[in-house]
């Protein structure tokens with residue numbers, strides 16, 4: 001496998017069973033709904049993955065853009081949500097071509113670890129241009145370099161216990177350990193950020209930002225940030 005996008009485009013074992021797949025995305029959708037500022041909001045879920053419950057977010061906003069780089073995932077999103085009038089499935093290139101100030105909320109959950117730092121810096125520019133005045137960027141599920149793979153595994157097991165898929169989660173963790181994900185993680189790495197580093201990076205990119213608690217999803221060992229563009233940079 002060449003890169004992370006090819007991994008997400010493949011038939012991967014990240015979700016240990018159908019129940020995990022469903023409750024993961026139900027959780028993320030309800031967390032995103034809490035961030036939506038109004039029914040008139042234009043919302044972008046960047047690196048949305050399968051977004052199984054995106055219809056629940058769309059019910060709380062004017063337009064929901066689902067941006068996904070993996071073509072096979074995009075096809076499934078289109079099949080799932082093509083009939084919902086206020087959901088648009090878009091490519092990263094289509095997002096980059098959107099009108100300035102056309103979004104009120106941008107969420108990127110569990111994305112930054114799969115981007116190189118320079119890719120994130122480029123996206124921060126794009127997102128800043130797209131945010132309408134008063135709009136917010138939420139970056140979530142960011143891995144602190146101090147966070148261990150063991151802590152991630154324990155958080156998944158706890159989530160699984162609460163949601164009735166503990167045995168499958170144990171088996172899934174073993175499978176993931178033996179899978180391409182582990183190999184790719186060793187080969188490509190995951191990008192991590194300490195809290196102070198992320199705040200500086202956002203400030204340097206022209207955002208006022210603060211830590212957002214709780215994180216989106218079940219893993220509270222990971223971090224979320226809420227950022228708004230400031231007047232410090234032109235454009």
Ligand SMILES: C[S@@+](CC[C@H](N)C(=O)[O-])C[C@H]1O[C@@H](n2cnc3c(N)ncnc32)[C@H](O)[C@@H]1O
Nearest residue numbers: 005008047048049068069070092109110111114
């Ligand atoms: C860990 S999944 C997260 C999915 C979802 N946001 C969630 O919270 O479950 C990361 C997703 O980001 C997508 N992705 C990776 N790099 C991307 C990029 N540069 N632009 C858009 N999507 C990207 C992957 O294809 C994958 O579906």
